Amino acid sequence: MKALSEAGLRLFLERGLDGVTIDDITQAAGVAKGTFYRYFEDQTALVEALLGPVRRELLDGMEACGRALASAREVEAMFEAYRAVAAIIASALLQYPGVVRLYLQECRGPAVGARVKIVELARLVSRHAxxxxxxxxxxxxxxxxxxxVSGLxxxxxxxxxxLAxxxxxxxxxxxxxxxxxxTLVLDGLRLPPGTQPGRRKMDGRPGRP
Amino acid sequence: MKALSEAGLRLFLERGLDGVTIDDITQAAGVAKGTFYRYFEDQTALVEALLGPVRRELLDGMEACGRALASAREVEAMFEAYRAVAAIIASALLQYPGVVRLYLQECRGPAVGARVKIVELARLVSRHAxxxxxxxxxxxxxxxxxxxVSGLxxxxxxxxxxLAxxxxxxxxxxxxxxxxxxTLVLDGLRLPPGTQPGRRKMDGRPGRP
DNA sequence: CCAAATAATGACTATTTGGTCACTTTTTTT
DNA sequence: AAAAAAAGTGACCAAATAGTCATTATTTGG
Structure with a gap:
């Protein structure tokens, strides 16, 4: 079953959700075709199983951020809430890099077949943001x-x-x-007025008066 | 042939590149299957035909922006170069909304089959940016x-x-x-220090000292 | 060690699919 | 109007595919 999940994920990343057949997966996992159907009802079920943990962590994290922000009255509390989300994302990235990549790769496609849960998650993420x-x-x-606009x-x-x-x-x-x-999001790309063009500061901090 | 392109684009958007068969396209276009192969060698060729014009406009525009920026020494010239790219994008959006949507929907998938040209364009766009x-x-x-980092x-x-x-x-x-x-990219999300939280300026301009 | 339960197998079926091609219809040229 | 060229057709084929299931292998509990 783990072999099936791993083979499936690898193939999804190589060829796209719709470019992989059950035969491909079972062959790559080194099991017979019937074995697949013992563990998953169909391809969609496999995708849902893969996505599940990431989905939970991510949505929980974003909801927590929303709650934290509901009571935030100062910029520092806001930063802290954002940092918490960043930590969730980093954790997911380390634990499930393949699944996160699958999400990024498929999340904008049409919500059809095995992709529905991924697109649904993408919608929730945008809504939360x-x-x-x-x-x-x-x-x-x-x-x-x-x-x-700014959230999206x-x-x-x-x-x-x-993705990069x-x-x-x-x-x-x-x-x-x-x-x-x-730095980018909170302080912007543009060199703050007053700084000499050509003399770049190299510490990467905002540095506004 | 136009019927084929239009039907193909519509179906690609509804079901994803890999979710559409030649039979689907010819049936939706109201022509026989053989007719498709008179105009396109395969599905990939249809996608390339759809993408072509957008690809040219976009790459030309970004290259022009690069050249303009090569000689820019002031912030104003930089803004102007960015505005030119924005105009190109707006134009493509109005002329070929479906194709742009197809690009956005497929550009992060694996570079396989009918998707190769789209992914290739996405790589070029990122590189140019x-x-x-x-x-x-x-x-x-x-x-x-x-x-x-900031370009991506x-x-x-x-x-x-x-996409929104x-x-x-x-x-x-x-x-x-x-x-x-x-405003967002060049001046950042954060309320400039010195402005009173709660008293928002409503004109949307940066307004830094 | 045996029997029941659980897991795994892969041949099989019914469909779907990309692609071909001999043929018909329509358009253009002479 | 006849001939030639171009466009369009859909039956057909071979390969691929989702899903089933009777059978075999393995594990577990007593």
Whole structure:
């Protein structure tokens, strides 16, 4: 059964959810076809089994962040809530890198067949992200941009960077990512006015007066 | 032939690239199966035909942005180069909304079969984005964050917002998106220090001293 | 050591699918 | 109008596929 899950995940990543047959999976796992159906009703069930743990951790983490933020009145509490989510994501990345990659790879496809649960999770993640942004917004902690826009932008940025990490694109030390993202999202790309163009500060901190 | 392209695109969006058969397409287009093979060698060829125009416009636009930025020494020139890319994207969105959606939906999947050209385009887009960021970075116009990180983050944010627009998620007036994105990316989410929490400015401009 | 329960097998069926091709219909050219 | 060219058709084939099930192998409990 573990052999089936592992083979399935590997093949899904290589060929896409819809590009893998039950025969492929059982052959790769080194078992007979009938064995697959002893453990999973169909391909969809296998995907759900793979996604389950990540789904729980992620949704729990985001809900906790929402609750924490509901009572946050200061910027520091907001940062702390965001950091907690980042920790959840990092944990999932370390425990289930393949599943996270599968999510990133399939989450924007049409919600059909084996992909429904993945797309459903993606919708929940986006909704939570917007809710969280909405809360911070209500408390006046954020710039006056529609939460639906900034929340989704952050989701997109984070997901793209996770993909880069998992695809081993060259983005430097992954451990520096949360800091870089924080700087990026919270303080923006643009060099703060007053700093001399050409003389870059190298410590990566915001450094506004 | 147009009927085939349109039916194919519609079905690809409904069921995913790998979830559509030639029979599905010809049936939806109301032609016989053999007719498909008169115009396209296989499904991959149809996808390439669909993607072609968008691919050209997008890559041309990004290359132009790179060239413009190569000579940019001031922040204003940089903004102008970004605005030009935004215009290209908006144009593609209006002319070929379905194809853009197909790109967003499939661009992170494994580069297999009919998806290879889409994934290839996605790689080029990311590479260009990082190159562009690199250029702006070299000129000292940006914060000291690795261009590979900030460039990919912007790609991710933009792609997620485009998906939202095309999926008719509620993000308000799409015409305000470029401005929101600019504010978001260039000036950051965080309320500038010095502004009173709770008293939000409503004009959406940065407003730093 | 034996019997019952559990797990694994792979041949088999019914369908689906990509691709072909001899033929018919429509359009263009002469 | 006749001939030639182009477009369109759908039956057909071989390969692939989801799912079943009678049979065999293995494990477990007494």
């Amino acid at each position: 917007v809710d969280i942004t909405e809360k911070a917004h209500t408390h006046g902690l954020l710039r006056p941009i529609r939460p639906a 932008a952050v989701v997109g940025a984070v997901e793209r960077l996770l 990490v998992l695809s081993e694109e060259d983005i430097g030390n992954p451990l520096e990512l949360p800091d870089a993202l924080t | 990082v190159d562009i960021t690199e250029k702006a970075h070299t000129h000292g116009l940006l914060r000291p964050i690795r261009p590979a 983050a912007v790609v991710g944010a933009v792609e997620r917002l485009l 627009v095309l999926s008719e998620e509620d993000i308000g007036n799409p015409l305000e998106l470029p401005d929101a994105l600019t």
